[in-house]
C-alpha cells in the first residue's frame with residue numbers, strides 16, 4: 172500500500188533533551204492512523220513534526236528523515252508553506268479565527284489568491300458539508316465563528332482545513348475538549364473523510380481509536396513501541412507494554 | 423464548646439480589619455466622587471450660564487465665526503462664535519490621528535511580531551520616554567524646529583494647523599503605539615498557529631489574522647490618542663498661531679478650544695460673559711472627553727473577543 176508520509180529513524184530534541192528516540196512510522200494512504208500513548212509520550216511532538224509546526228518552537232532539532240510523497244520535508248529545498256497546505260492540522264482546542272464562518276473557511280483559499288466568488292461559495296458549502304456542520308451554519312455564514320458551540324467550532328476548523336484540499340490531515344486530540352455528541356459527529360466526519368484524505372489522529376480515547384482507526388501506533392516515553400492494524404493491536408498486542416497500556420495499567 | 427461559640431459569635435481580628443479597610447476605602451471613594459461631581463457641576467453650570475444668564479443663542483455659539491467676547495456687534499449681540507476653535511481642535515486632532523496611525527501600526531507590529539527582542543530592548547524605552555516628556559517641551563521643540571520648517575517647506579508664517587498637527591503627531595504616536603502593542607500581544611497564540619498551519623507565511627499571518635483580530639484594540643488606541651490630542655493645550659498653543667479665525671487652509675494661523683482657554687483664562691473676570699464663554703469652551707472639552715470615553719467602551723463591547 173502507498174504511504175503518504177514516512178518517518179525514518181526520526182529523532183527530535185528540545186534543546187539538549189531527546190524527546191523522540193528514532194521513530195519509524197508510515198501513514199498509509201486513505202487510512203486513519205491513531206497515535207496512542209500516555210501523557211508526555213511524544214505523540215503531539217511527533218504529529219507536529221509532520222507539518223513542521225515544531226519550527227515555531229525555538230531550539231528544536233530533528234535528525235533522521237520524514238518524507239512526504241517521497242520528498243524529505245526537512246531538506247532545505249522544502250517549501251514549508253506548501254507543505255502545510257498539503258498537510259493540514261486540526262488542534263486540540265477549537266481555534267477558529269474571530270471572523271465570520273465564511274471568512275474562516277475561505278482563509279486558506281484566499282492565501283492562494285482565489286478570488287472567484289462562485290468558486291469560494293462552492294468550496295465553503297462543500298467543506299462545511301464534509302465537516303458535517305453545513306446544516307448548523309448555512310444560515311449564519313456571515314456570523315462570527317466564535318458564536319458557535321465548541322463542537323461546531325471544531326467542525327468549522329475541520330472545514331477550514333478541508334477547503335484547501337490537503338492530502339493529509341493531522342488531528343491532535345480533536346475531540347478531547349468536546350461533549351460526547353459533538354465528538355461522535357466528528358468521528359463520523361472522519362470516517363467520511365477517509366475516502367479522500369489520509370488522517371493521523373492523536374487520541375486518549377481507546378474506544379475512539381477502536382471505532383475509527385485502521386492502524387494504531389503506540390508511543391511510550393518517546394519511543395514507538397508498536398504499530399499494527401488497529402483490530403490486531405487491540406485484540407492481540409505483540410508487546411507487553413502495549414497490552415498493559417490497553418488494559419489501563421498506566422497512562 | 424463555649425470557646426468555639428465565643429469565637430464564632432464575636433468578630434475575629436481579621437474581620438474587624440476587613441471592616442476597617444472597607445470603611446477607609448469607602449471614605450476615599452466618597453471624597454473622590456465629591457471632587458469629581460463638584461468639578462462636573464462647576465463646569466456645567468458656568469458653561470451653561472453663557473446661554474442662560476447672558477442669553478447667547480446656542481446656535482450662534484456653535485456657528486458664528488467671530489470670537490471677541492468682550493465686544494458686541496452692531497445689533498448688540500455678543501461676539502462669541504466658537505466655530506473657529508471647534509474646527510481647529512477637530513482638524514488638528516483628526517489629522518494627527520490619521521498621520522500617526524500608520525506609523526503606530528508599523529512600529530507596534532515590528533515590536534511585537536517581527537523583532538520582539540530588539541523591539542523590547544530599544545523601542546520600548548524610547549516610547550516610554552516619549553510618553554513621559556512634558557508637553558511644554560514638545561511645544562518648545564515645535565516652536566524652534568517644526569514652525570520654521572513648515573514655513574520653509576510650505577510657506578506662510580509657519581504657525582497654523584499643519585504645525586499643530588505635526589507636534590500632536592509626535593505626542594500621540596507613543597500613546598497609540600503602546601496601546602496597540604498591548605492589543606497585539608493579547609491576540610492569542612493559537613490564531614497565529616492556526617494560520618501558519620494553513621500554509622500562511624509569517625507576513626500573511628500578521629496582516630490577515632493578527633492585525634485583523636486586533637482592529638478593535640487599534641480603534642481604541644486611536645480614540646485614546648485623539649482624546650489626548652483634543653485635550654492638549656500648551657504644545658498646540660505654542661505652534662498654532664492663536665488667531666481665533668476660521669482657518670482657510672492648513673497654513674493659516676488658527677486656534678483650538680484649549681489654546682483659547684489657556685491664553686484667555688487670566689484676562690477675564692469671574693461672572694462676566696468673557697469668563698463664562700471660556701467655561702463654555704471647557705464644557706465642550708468635557709463633553710468631548712466623555713464622548714471619547716463612551717466610544718472606547720462601545721468599541722470594547724462590540725469588538726471584544728467573545
Ligand SMILES: Nc1ncnc2c1ncn2[C@@H]1O[C@H](COP(=O)(O)OP(=O)(O)OP(=O)(O)O)[C@@H](O)[C@H]1O
Pocket residue numbers: 185190208209210211212213214215216217228
Ligand atoms: N515546547 C517544548 N519544549 C520542551 N519540551 C517539550 C515541549 N513540548 C513537549 N515537550 C516534552 O516532550 C515530551 C513529549 O511531549 P508531547 O507533548 O509530545 O506529549 P504527548 O504525548 O502529546 O502528551 P499528551 O498526551 O499529554 O498531549 C514531554 O516530555 C514534554 O515535556
Ligand SMILES: [Mg+2]
Pocket residue numbers: 214215216343373
Ligand atoms: Mg499532546
